[in-house]
Amino acid sequence: MSAKAAILDGIRRAHGRGPLAQPPQPLPAAAIPARARDSGPAAVARFCAMAEEASAQLVRLASLAELPGAVKAEIARQKLDPAVALAPDPALIELDWTGLAVRRGPARPDDMVGVVQAFAGVAETGSLVLLSGPRSPTSLNFLPDLHIVALEAKKIVGGFEEAFAKIEREAGGMPRTVNLITGPSRTGDIEQTILMGAHGPRRLVVALIGDA
Amino acid sequence: MRSQPGSLKTNAKAALADPVLKAAMAKLKTGFRSKRAIAVDRLPEFDALRDRGQAMKNHVLANLDFYLEQFAARVEEQGGGVHWCRTAGEARQAVLDICRGQGAKMVTKGKSMISEEIGLNDWLIKHGIETVETDLGEYIIQLRHEAPSHIIAPAIHVNRHQVADAFRAAHTDLDAARPLDEPRQLLDEARAMLRQKFLAADVGITGANFLVAENGATAIVTNEGNGDLTQILPKAHIVLASLEKIVPTMADAATVMRLLARSATGQEATSYVTFSAGPRRPDDKDGPKAFHVVLLDNGRSAMLGGPFQDMLRCIRCAACINHCPVYGAVGGHAYGSVYCGPMGSVLSPALGGLAEWAEMPNASTLCGRCEIVCPMRIPLPRMLRHWRTREFERHLTPLPVRAGLAAWGFLATRPTLYHLAMRLAMPVLAWFAKGRGRLADLPLAGGWTASRDLPAPEGETFQAAWARRKRR
Numbered sequence: 001m002s003a004k005a006a007i008l009d010g011i012r013r014a015h016g017r018g019p020l021a022q023p024p025q026p027l028p029a030a031a032i033p034a035r036a037r038d039s040g041p042a043a044v045a046r047f048c049a050m051a052e053e054a055s056a057q058l059v060r061l062a063s064l065a066e067l068p069g070a071v072k073a074e075i076a077r078q079k080l081d082p083a084v085a086l087a088p089d090p091a092l093i094e095l096d097w098t099g100l101a102v103r104r105g106p107a108r109p110d111d112m113v114g115v116v117q118a119f120a121g122v123a124e125t126g127s128l129v130l131l132s133g134p135r136s137p138t139s140l141n142f143l144p145d146l147h148i149v150a151l152e153a154k155k156i157v158g159g160f161e162e163a164f165a166k167i168e169r170e171a172g173g174m175p176r177t178v179n180l181i182t183g184p185s186r187t188g189d190i191e192q193t194i195l196m197g198a199h200g201p202r203r204l205v206v207a208l209i210g211d212a
Numbered sequence: 213m214r215s216q217p218g219s220l221k222t223n224a225k226a227a228l229a230d231p232v233l234k235a236a237m238a239k240l241k242t243g244f245r246s247k248r249a250i251a252v253d254r255l256p257e258f259d260a261l262r263d264r265g266q267a268m269k270n271h272v273l274a275n276l277d278f279y280l281e282q283f284a285a286r287v288e289e290q291g292g293g294v295h296w297c298r299t300a301g302e303a304r305q306a307v308l309d310i311c312r313g314q315g316a317k318m319v320t321k322g323k324s325m326i327s328e329e330i331g332l333n334d335w336l337i338k339h340g341i342e343t344v345e346t347d348l349g350e351y352i353i354q355l356r357h358e359a360p361s362h363i364i365a366p367a368i369h370v371n372r373h374q375v376a377d378a379f380r381a382a383h384t385d386l387d388a389a390r391p392l393d394e395p396r397q398l399l400d401e402a403r404a405m406l407r408q409k410f411l412a413a414d415v416g417i418t419g420a421n422f423l424v425a426e427n428g429a430t431a432i433v434t435n436e437g438n439g440d441l442t443q444i445l446p447k448a449h450i451v452l453a454s455l456e457k458i459v460p461t462m463a464d465a466a467t468v469m470r471l472l473a474r475s476a477t478g479q480e481a482t483s484y485v486t487f488s489a490g491p492r493r494p495d496d497k498d499g500p501k502a503f504h505v506v507l508l509d510n511g512r513s514a515m516l517g518g519p520f521q522d523m524l525r526c527i528r529c530a531a532c533i534n535h536c537p538v539y540g541a542v543g544g545h546a547y548g549s550v551y552c553g554p555m556g557s558v559l560s561p562a563l564g565g566l567a568e569w570a571e572m573p574n575a576s577t578l579c580g581r582c583e584i585v586c587p588m589r590i591p592l593p594r595m596l597r598h599w600r601t602r603e604f605e606r607h608l609t610p611l612p613v614r615a616g617l618a619a620w621g622f623l624a625t626r627p628t629l630y631h632l633a634m635r636l637a638m639p640v641l642a643w644f645a646k647g648r649g650r651l652a653d654l655p656l657a658g659g660w661t662a663s664r665d666l667p668a669p670e671g672e673t674f675q676a677a678w679a680r681r682k683r684r
C-alpha cells in the first residue's frame with residue numbers, strides 16, 4: 001500500500017467508515033466581525049488607522065500621477081540614492097519618473113527602494129493585498145529596505161473574506177503568491193523586544209490614491 | 213522530538229536555578245499575556261470566532277480524508293508535488309530526495325515545528341547539505357546547538373549577551389571588536405549574514421500554518437519576512453506540514469488568521485500572511501520553479517476518533533504555554549520535548565508514546581488557564597487528566613507513588629478505619645511539630661518539605677473538632 005493509501009485508510013478506520021460516498025456538506029458561512037464589514041469612506045478611514053497602528057507610513061495622493069513626486073520626497077527624506085526598482089506594471093511605467101534611476105523587474109539584492117501597486121487593501125487590519133504576476137514580482141515586496149506601495153482607495157475592502165472573493169472575481173483565481181502585508185517587517189526574538197526591519201523592508205510606505 | 217535529555221524532574225530543578233531563564237519568564241506576563249488580553253478585548257466577536265474555529269476544525273477532522281485528497285489534487289493541478297509521509301523518517305527522506313533532485317548544496321529554512329518534530333536539520337546536515345535557519349530566534353538557537361524552548365519564540369530563554377556571544381563565535385569574518393550590546397546591532401548583523409544565505413540557497417523550506425483545500429494554497433503567518441525570502445529566491449520551495457493543518461476554504465483561513473494573530477502575539481494581524489500555490493507561473497518573473505508539499509502524519513491519524521482528537525484542532529498559537537504557571541517557572545527545555553507547555557504535554561505522548569513522555573502530563577497544576585485562553589477551545593486539562601489515568605493504568609507511575617496511592621485508596625474507602633488512623637496520626641504529627649505549628653521535614657513527604665514547611669495538625673481531627681462543637 002502506498003503511504004497515501006495507508007494514511008487515508010488510517011483516517012477512515014479511525015472514524016470507523018469507508019471513503020465518503022459524496023463530498024461533506026460544507027458548514028454554513030461564518031459570521032463576519034462588524035469591523036470587517038465596512039465599505040466606502042468608513043473602510044478607508046479604518047484602513048488608514050489600522051495601517052498606521054501597524055507602523056506603516058501613510059501618504060495621501062490625489063492621483064497616481066503624483067506617485068513619482070512622493071517617492072522622490074521619501075527617498076530625499078531617507079537620504080537614499082535616487083534609484084528605484086519598479087514593478088513592471090504599465091500603470092506605473094507610464095508615469096513621469098524624471099530625476100530617478102528606474103529599473104523595472106524583480107528585485108536585485110542591492111535594491112534599496114521597491115515600488116509596486118497593490119491589488120487591494122483590507123480595512124479590518126490595514127493590510128495590503130499583493131498578487132504575484134508579471135506586473136508585480138514578489139521579490140520587490142521583501143528585498144528592498146524601503147517598500148512603497150500604491151493603493152487606490154477604491155480598492156479597499158472591509159475584511160479578508162471580501163479580499164479573497166475579489167481575487168477570485170477579478171484576478172481569475174489564485175496566483176502563485178498572495179501577500180497580505182501589514183506594516184514593515186519586525187521581530188521580537190531578542191528578549192521579547194519588538195524591533196522593526198527584521199529580514200524584510202525596514203519601512204513600509206502606503207501611497208493612498210484618491211478617495212473611496 | 214526530544215529537545216533535551218534527562219528527566220523532567222531533574223531538568224526542571226536546573227531550570228529553576230537559571231537566572232536568565234527566570235528573567236525571560238518574568239517578561240511573559242507583561243509581553244505575550246497582556247498583549248493578548250488587549251487584542252482580544254478589542255474584538256467583541258472573539259468568542260464567536262472561537263466557536264466557529266472549533267466547529268470548522270471538527271468538521272475538517274471528521275472529513276479529513278476528503279479534504280486532504282482535495283488539497284493534494286489542487287496542488288498537483290498547479291504543477292506542485294505532494295509527498296505523503298507516514299513517519300518522521302519518511303518525511304526526512306522525502307525532503308532529502310527533493311533536495312538531491314535539485315542538486316542542492318544549501319537550504320534556507322523558515323520556522324517550522326514539524327521540522328523540529330522530525331529532526332530535519334541534523335539529518336540534512338548529516339547528508340552533506342548546509343541547512344540554515346532564517347527566523348531570528350531559530351537562527352540563534354541553531355548557532356547555540358539548542359532546540360526551541362517555545363513554539364513561537366524559540367530563543368525566549370536566551371538573553372542579548374548570550375546572542376552576542378553566539379554571533380561572535382559564529383561570524384568570525386567580522387571585526388572582533390565590533391559593538392554588539394544592543395538588540396538593534398544584533399538584528400542588523402543577523403540580517404546581513406542571512407541575506408547572503410537567502411541569495412545563495414538552492415532550496416527553501418517553510419512550514420505551513422494552514423493548507424487550503426479548495427485551492428491548494430499553503431499559508432505562512434510571520435512577522436520577519438524570512439519565510440518569504442526563503443520561498444521566493446531559491447529554485448525550489450518545500451512546504452513541510454502535518455495533516456491537520458487543513459482548512460476547507462480561504463474564508464476559513466480568515467477565521468484562523470483572526471484567532472491566531474491575537475492569541476499568539478496580541479497583534480491584529482501579523483506583518484505577513486503569505487499564500488503560495490504551486491511553482492511560479494509561466495510569465496512570472498520570480499518565484500520558485502519547483503513546489504513540493506511534504507505531508508506528515510507521524511501518529512496524527514491514529515488520534516482521530518479517540519480521546520485526543522480535539523488536540524488536532526491546535527493552531528500552535530502558544531497562548532496555553534504563555535499562560536501556564538508551570539511553563540512560566542521552568543521554561544520549555546525542561547519538558548524535554550520540542551512541544552512544551554500544556555499543548556506539548558498532551559501532544560507529545562500522543563505522537564511519541566506515553567512510555568517515552570509519561571512525565572509530561574504531570575507537569576501541570578490543572579489550573580485550567582490554558583483552556584480558558586485556547587482559541588480553539590481545546591480541553592487541555594481534561595486530556596492531561598486522561599493521560600494521567602492511562603499512565604497509572606499502564607503502571608508507568610513509579611512504584612512508591614503507586615504503593616502510596618494504593619494505601620491511601622484502601623484507607624479512604626473504609627471510613628471507620630480512616631477515622632481511627634487519623635485519630636492516631638494527628639497527635640503524633642502535632643508532637644513532631646513540637647508546638648511550632650509546622651513541620652520542616654517529615655518521613656515520606658520529602659518532596660513537599662524540601663522547599664516549604666508542612667502545616668502541622670493541632671492534635672485533633674476535623675471530625676473530632678466538629679463533634680465537640682456540636683455537643684457544646
Ligand code: SF4
Binds near residue numbers: 531533555582586592
Ligand atoms: S492548544 Fe490552544 S492555546 Fe495551545 S497552542 Fe494550541 S491552539 Fe494555542
